[in-house]
Amino acid sequence: MRTHYCGELNGSHEGQDVVLCGWVQRRRDHGGVIFIDLRDREGLVQVVFDPDRAEVFQRAEQARGEYVLKITGRVRPRPEGTLNPDLPTGAIEILGLDLEILNASETPPIQLDAHAADASEEIRLRYRYLDLRRPEMQSRLRTRARVTQVMRRFLDDQGFLDIETPILTKSTPEGARDYLVPSRTHPGEFFALPQSPQLFKQLLMMSGLDRYYQIARCFRDEDLRADRQPEFTQLDIEVSFMTEDELMTLMEEMIRVLFREVIGVELPNPFPRLTYAESMRRFGSDRPDLRVPLELVDIADLMEGVDFQVFAGPAKDPDGRVVALRLPKGGELSRKEIDVYTQFVGIHGARGLAYIKVNDWVAKGRDGLQSPIVKNLTDAALAGVMERTGAQDGDIVFFGADKAKVVNDAIGALRVKLGQERGLMAEGWRPLWVVDFPMFEEDPANQRWMALHHPFTAPKEDQLDQLETNPGACLSRAYDVVLNGTEIGGGSIRIHRDVVQRQVFKLLRITDEQAEDRFGFLLKALRFGCPPHGGIALGLDRLVMLMTGATSIRDVMAFPKTQTAACLLTDAPSPVDEAQLKELGLRIRSKA
Structure with a gap:
């Protein structure tokens, strides 16, 4: 339908006839001449309609904000004194030769201009399809797409394989509540949505696939905040026969390439490293903002x-x-x-x-x-x-x-x-690695040890004896990458020996019966020649939030949930009818 995007046009197109499609950003009537600012995903261009084309002019008079138009016109330079240096297309305009109204629009409940940010987040989420028309939101999603493109290219070049893992899987507690999915074909039993692909990516290493990655959707039923959502996306990576130093070096190179190619920023080489103990001592945090x-x-x-x-x-x-x-x-x-x-x-x-x-x-x-x-x-x-x-x-x-x-x-x-x-925050980007995390932290209320990362994290090789004698002093082979005070990724070298994995489960008070019930498939795989392996997961939403200057990961997701894990756009979650429940063997308990 179109020959060009609005924002693509410039002086090199002068004299050309073009066909444009988009939305009316603004319509102005100046003494019998109608100006329409037409908007599409690439930007804005001014279209001028003269009254000497009466039929076209009449249709232009009918156009209002957010009407969808198809315009045929000729590119010409703007008259002297009317150039707009703040607009990429500000040196030219389109003389409107024909106009077709493809669709009308009601008055939008939110303004789609510089005042759009004044609207409440509730209204923006309820009318998300309108909110996403805003250039700011479209720019963020374009950056997100560019980020994943660069990630994929880098990892493909490094010999990684893009492999999908199941969405319907077994409930294996990983720190947050699972989202459960009832099974129709197995009455009374449930799938769980994955909190991460952790166990499957380890199984892929045991399968000999050596270098795996996935831009993975993850699900956690936990209390929300600005950098949490019930469903989120991470770049998930696992490798075999690689030390933590080798993996960290490779990942920070990918992050440097990402910042260079997407937003034109050079990050330091190498990233500084701090031990967990030093980070806590100097900054009181394991994700310090070095600015x-x-x-x-x-x-x-x-x-x-x-x-x-x-x-x-x-x-x-x-x-x-x-x-x-x-x-x-x-x-x-x-x-x-x-x-x-x-x-x-x-x-x-x-x-x-x-x-x-x-x-x-x-x-x-x-x-x-x-x-x-x-x-x-x-x-x-x-x-x-x-x-x-x-x-x-x-x-x-x-x-x-x-x-x-x-x-x-x-x-x-x-x-x-x-x-x-107090104006002490330095400009720029300050990445770092935090390493040498403790294996365990105490749960005083229940007088037990808990895994600081997850129960598949390996202890340092020279501290295996600490698992028996002094678990609290045992350090892990875990590492987090932090950027400007935000953890953007974390990972570890994994346990690849069955005897060590069972020893860690025992410390965490996971009995042999519980271990077999929850993780039996993993324990069995460990006994069939499991290679040394490790990995990392980078939070894609958090990363894009930082790169675009957004204040919440909701602003870099197309269709996010609220802080009560609800979708205002679709009114989800919502009740289902009795027939669906009966088919699943479920019944809703009435509220007391």
Whole structure:
């Protein structure tokens, strides 16, 4: 129907007759001359209709916003003084020779211009097909398509095979609730939608396929937030006979190629690496935002002997932590601003936020410090804090003292918030790898060990004896890739020996019977010559969100769900009729 896209036209097309199809972005009547801005996925072009073509002019008068038109016209330069340098097609216009109204439109419930972002997300999701007409949304989805294209080409060139894995599979708990699908042919039994292709991609390595990838759809029934959806997409990768260093090197090269080709950004080579322990110590997080220059400083040893139990208690507790966080020039913060930060750390479990304003430490010592807690600290403790943090006059030092997890969560989050709000955030992209994760974390409530990543992650070869003697100190062969404070991928070398896998299951209190019931097919495969293997999964939605500057993964998905896992566009989930339930052998229990 068309010869060109609207946004493709430029001065090189002058004098050509073209046929365009698209939507009316805006219609203007200027003294008997009608201007229509016609929009398609490639952009916008101005079409001019003169009254000397009466029939065509009359149809142009009928056009309104979001009408679908087919226009035949001739490309010509815009008159002097009417050029629009902000528009790629701003040097030319189309003289309208013919116009066909392909479809009319009701007045849209949302504006499809610069004010579209003012609409509520509920309205945007309910009328998603309109929201997706916006250039901003189309640009994001085009970037997403380009990302997957580059990923596929890179992996194909590296000898990876694109292999699909089942969507209907066995329920094998992986940390979140499964979405269950009742089976009609096996009454009373259920399939599960995969939380990831984890077990199948390991089986592919046991099948000798060596290098696998898939842009995989995954499903998790968990509480949602900005970077979570009940269904999401990941680039899933598994390889055989490759060390973690080799795999990480290959993956960061792919990420560099991705940023270079899609958004024209050069990422560092190589990515820096931090151990989990160092990342937690310096930043309170295993996904640190390295654009923020602030760091946590341990001061527990300085506080063990002070009378101030708020600090002394955690300092003496093996599970406690006491840290200081220096904010340069933070002495100008008002009491009201400090109260806001106190409320913020409270969200993360902190019971308060102690601070010291450094007014004139060099000349006056403790008399140059301003804080209710100064009187509770010794001269030696104060001097130690000032020295370790590098505090200077005009700064403020915040403190965290509690269980280590509370301190890491609260002060780690405060570090990022201060960086954002105090203008300390550096520009650009700061990727890194976090490595040497613990194999297990404690579940104090149930007095048991839990896998920090998943139960198929291998321990470091030189720490196999720790599985028996000291599981809490055992490190895994896991690795996460982090970009600007967001984890964009994670993976590990897997357990490839049956005896080690059963040992890990035992530590996790998965009995032999439970292991056979849940993972029997995997355990059996491990006994038939399983190669050493490992992999990684990169969150495609998160990656595209960062690359496009979106604030939520919902804005880089065509048809996302709300934070209550509902689709406003289709009104899903919805009831099904009694006949369907009966066929599946199901009955809805009435609400009490």
